[in-house]
Amino acid sequence: MELKTMFKSRWRWWALLIAAILLLAAGFYLWRWGRARIYGTGVPDLPRDEMTAVDNVTEKLKSVIEMAQVERSKLPEVVKGAKDDIRRDVAGLGDNGIAGRWNGLLGRYREDRAAAEGVRSDD
Numbered sequence: 001m002e003l004k005t006m007f008k009s010r011w012r013w014w015a016l017l018i019a020a021i022l023l024l025a026a027g028f029y030l031w032r033w034g035r036a037r038i039y040g041t042g043v044p045d046l047p048r049d050e051m052t053a054v055d056n057v058t059e060k061l062k063s064v065i066e067m068a069q070v071e072r073s074k075l076p077e078v079v080k081g082a083k084d085d086i087r088r089d090v091a092g093l094g095d096n097g098i099a100g101r102w103n104g105l106l107g108r109y110r111e112d113r114a115a116a117e118g119v120r121s122d123d
Contacts, residue, residue, distance in 0.1 A: 072078070090098060 090101070093101065
């Protein structure tokens with residue numbers, strides 16, 4: 001059968017077009033299926049126990065870091081630096097300024113103490 005005579009009728013062209021479309025669709029489907037098998041779906045399937053353990057360790061590390069920062073703020077150099085800053089600030093104040101500053105500190109102490117004991121100071 002000659003190529004010229006094989007494609008003379010219109011239905012053969014339609015059959016060829018449909019076969020090409022089906023072949024392309026099957027090839028695309030197989031390509032996607034192969035990629036999914038090789039690379040996975042993109043969502044890691046982690047065990048719940050391991051995720052919980054990692055979350056617990058993360059929370060513990062956060063609390064340890066916070067405690068270390070609190071301890072660091074108590075270091076002698078930090079305290080000495082804060083004392084030097086206060087000395088410098090107070091050196092320029094007169095008696096009334098120092099009294100006002102002292103009253104402010106006492107007021108904050110009383111508020112913090114009352115809040116810690118559950119007593120409201122505005123009652």
